[in-house]
Amino acid sequence: MGPDFSLEHALQARGYLRIAGVDEVGRGPLAGPVTAAAVVLDPARIPEGLNDSKKLTKRARERLHEEIMQMAEVSIAHASVEEIDNLNILRASHLAMMRALEGLKVPSDYALIDGNMLPRDLTLPAEAVIKGDGRSQSIAAASIVAKICRDCVMLSLAQQHPGYGWETNMGYGSKSHMEALRNLGVTPHHRRSFKPVHNML
Structure with a gap:
């Protein structure tokens, strides 16, 4: 069973009409930003086949990304390598999520946020949803948008x-990436606070 719209329907019954699903991509890589997306789906126009981006083929992700961008309200934001190194990856991830929510043209009145912790500076009503990209279609949509966007960033940096x-490898610590780090050195886009990179320095 994939994600559904039941969390959103329950919130709508409580009077929340603009519900944003929020997810981030890129906590684990050794290089590149962390990217978050906030997506407000139209309940009457939900793309078919929404799921956790990691469970989708590249082709399915790209098709769904196109449909989400056409049918939903979307905001994408990043936290930079410098912010990751200065704040730590969790705080930087939350910063990217906050920026994504703040970037919506019309503010949402509730946020469903993937994970087990809410950003501490969040002011609007929200709940953390563990494994949310497999439970909420809004969060699944955000996971797809964030993944596609961050992959584009990493392709450009490559x-x-x-x-x-x-x-x-999208910045993850693959064998070839680790060999390149040893042979070519650390770039400005590497996360110096992450142990494998820190050890190289």
Whole structure:
């Protein structure tokens, strides 16, 4: 069973009409930003096949991304490598989520946020939903948008810094990425607070 709209329906019954699903991508990589998306779905136009982005094929993700961008309200935001190193990855992830929510053209009145913890500076009503991208269609949509956007960022960075394999590993610590770190050194896009990179320095 994939995610459904039951959490959203329950909130609508309580009077919340603009419900944003929020998710982030990129906590684990050694390089690149962390990216978050906030998505407000139209209950009458929900793309078919929404699911956790990790459970979808590349082709399905791209199709759904296109449909989400056409049918829903979407905001995407990042926290930079510098912010990750200064704040820590959890706080930076929450910062990206806050920015995504703040970037919606019309503010949401409730947020469903993937994970077990809410950003501490969040002011609007919200709840943390553990494994939310497998439970809520709004969060699943956000996971797809964030994944596609961050992959595009890493493809662009891969062209600027060839040799690290970011076009395929997306900044994660794959064997080829680790070898490149040893042979080519640390780039400005590497997270210096992450142990494998810190140890190289």
